[in-house]
Amino acid sequence: xxxxxxxxxxxxxxxxxxxxxxxxxxxxxxxxxxxxxxxxxxxxxxxxxxxxxxxxxxxxxxxxxxxxxxxxxxxxxxxxxxxxxxxxxxxxxxxxxxxxxxxxxxxxxxxxxxxxxxxxxxxxxxxxxxxxxxxxxxxxxxxxxxxxxxxxxxxxxxxxxxxxxxxxxxxxxxxxxxxxxxxxxxxxxxxxxxxxxxxxxxxxxxxxxxxxxxxxxxxxxxxxxxxxxxxxxxxxxxxxxxxxxxxxxxxxxxxxxxxxxxxxxxxxxxxxxxxxxxxxxxxxxxxxxxxxxxxxxxxxxxxxxxxxxxxxxxxxxxxxxxxxxxxx
Ligand code: UDP
Numbered sequence: 001x002x003x004x005x006x007x008x009x010x011x012x013x014x015x016x017x018x019x020x021x022x023x024x025x026x027x028x029x030x031x032x033x034x035x036x037x038x039x040x041x042x043x044x045x046x047x048x049x050x051x052x053x054x055x056x057x058x059x060x061x062x063x064x065x066x067x068x069x070x071x072x073x074x075x076x077x078x079x080x081x082x083x084x085x086x087x088x089x090x091x092x093x094x095x096x097x098x099x100x101x102x103x104x105x106x107x108x109x110x111x112x113x114x115x116x117x118x119x120x121x122x123x124x125x126x127x128x129x130x131x132x133x134x135x136x137x138x139x140x141x142x143x144x145x146x147x148x149x150x151x152x153x154x155x156x157x158x159x160x161x162x163x164x165x166x167x168x169x170x171x172x173x174x175x176x177x178x179x180x181x182x183x184x185x186x187x188x189x190x191x192x193x194x195x196x197x198x199x200x201x202x203x204x205x206x207x208x209x210x211x212x213x214x215x216x217x218x219x220x221x222x223x224x225x226x227x228x229x230x231x232x233x234x235x236x237x238x239x240x241x242x243x244x245x246x247x248x249x250x251x252x253x254x255x256x257x258x259x260x261x262x263x264x265x266x267x268x269x270x271x272x273x274x275x276x277x278x279x280x281x282x283x284x285x286x287x288x289x290x291x292x293x294x295x296x297x298x299x300x301x302x303x304x305x306x307x308x309x310x311x312x313x314x315x316x317x318x319x320x321x322x323x324x325x326x327x328x
Contacts, residue, residue, distance in 0.1 A: 001240065002026045004064055004108075006051060006099060007072030008044070009036025011181045012114065012167070015174045016070060016229040017044060023233065028064045030057070031073065039326040040179055051095030054102075061102035068110035068240070069103050070232055071096060077187060078118065078140050078283055085139035092143035097150060104158060110239045111151060111162040112232055117221075117249070117288050119145040119166060126255070127291035130166070130247045137283050148247065161245045163235035168221040168251030168290045170228055172311040173318030180318035181225075182325030190222070190312060193262055194319045197269040204265075204273060206258050208280035211287075217258035219287040221251035224305035224314070234299040248299060251290025256308050264312045 008017040008029030013036070021027045021044055029041050032050040047064075049056040051073045074092045075081065081088040096113075103111065118141030119134045136142045151162040171190045173180035181191050196204045209216040231250050239245075256264075262275055295301040305311055322328050 001068055001236065002064065002066050003068045003070060003236070004028050004030055004061065004066040005070045005072065006030045007036065007074060007114070009033060009038065009041045009046070010072055011183070012170055012225055012228055013070070013072035014040035014179050015177070015225045016232045017041065018174070018177045018179060019226070019229045020233060028060070028066070030060055035183065037182060037326040051098055052091060054098045057098045058102045058105065061106050061108070065106050066103070066108050068112070068236055069099065069108060070112040070114070070236070071099055072114040074114065076140060078138050079187070081138050081140035081143070082283065088139040088143045092140070093146050093150070096147045100150065100154060104160065109159050109161060110236065111160055112235050113148065113151060113162060113164040115144045115148055115164045115166045116141065117166055117168045117251070117290065119148070120288070122285045123287065126287050126289040127253055128249060128289065129291045130249055130294055137285070152245070155245045161239045163239060163245065164247045165231055165235060166247065166249045167228055168223050168249070168288060170225050171222045172224040172226070172305060172314040174226050174229070175314055175317055178318070178321070180322060181315065182322070189258060189261055190265070190315050191319065193265045194269070194316055196273045197265055197271045197316070198319060198323055200323065202274065204262055204275045205278045206262065206275060207278050208284065209277045210280075213257060213286055215257050215259045218284055219255035219257050219289065221253065221255055221289045222261070222308060222311050223251050223303065224311050227303040227305055231295060231299060231301050234301050238299055246298060248295040249290040249292050250295055250301070251292050252303055252306050253290055253292055254306065255287060255289040260308065261312070264308050265316070268309060268312045268316050
């Protein structure tokens, strides 16, 4: 299949693009390289363009004539979205609509969207199902939810089919293809704690120890990046064989606390390091855990890396190999 992968030089996008290329698809990455890495797409075709550049997006889609799109390109920093909501709606809603419009123009009918557990906000009950209430706590989550609604309405009015994948906490590395997580700034727990284990930062911070959870720290559902990538391939297959549009949670259905993650990094790395208890980070829900029953039943998805140890170990190995990310 000819597949355009927007944001394909980023963390989850690069792992997915490589997996799809290896299984024989023709891939074109569209990425502005503002956050993505050229090193992560070596050997794949790359169009350097912003999704906000409507004419360029139209030109690239016109020339490549994709049969499917996987749309990762987005701004994804929650705190930044709170400070600058417009930039988030412009990129994640406006930019995404540019892609959608260009695809409709070339009769591309398969759209896989990179969505997020942030669409739920503060859950009333966990595990979260796709039917749980969606009340995003920040512009990032809102912008993703709004574009899901754009997709639903477009699918009703056109022949376009979509799958929206709501990721829980993506983590780990694709060691086989030497792809890992390299964000600047890095805000995510596992790579931040690993940076401390590698001696690049003085101490790990635990944001909030007074949450209503067993050990007082936030609980998240960590899911390995290659398991996420596999779900995109399955979603593509579903739509390609005429399956219906749908929304799917992607998580391990297993909540782990911040303290547990810090301990796991110590165990896997064999290194001890200072840990500081810090105030809560604004906008963090206490617990986010997925029910992924629907993805398992309808996509045939089966995560292969369920243990936190597996996930942390792969991240640790990649960061040890690349202490300065893709620069090393
Ligand atoms: N967190 C932390 N210290 C850090 C980074 C994150 O305690 O240095 C916490 C954060 O407050 C949240 C959890 O770890 O409760 C997961 O955060 P992350 O940014 O990795 O993912 P999010 O759940 O926000 O998407």
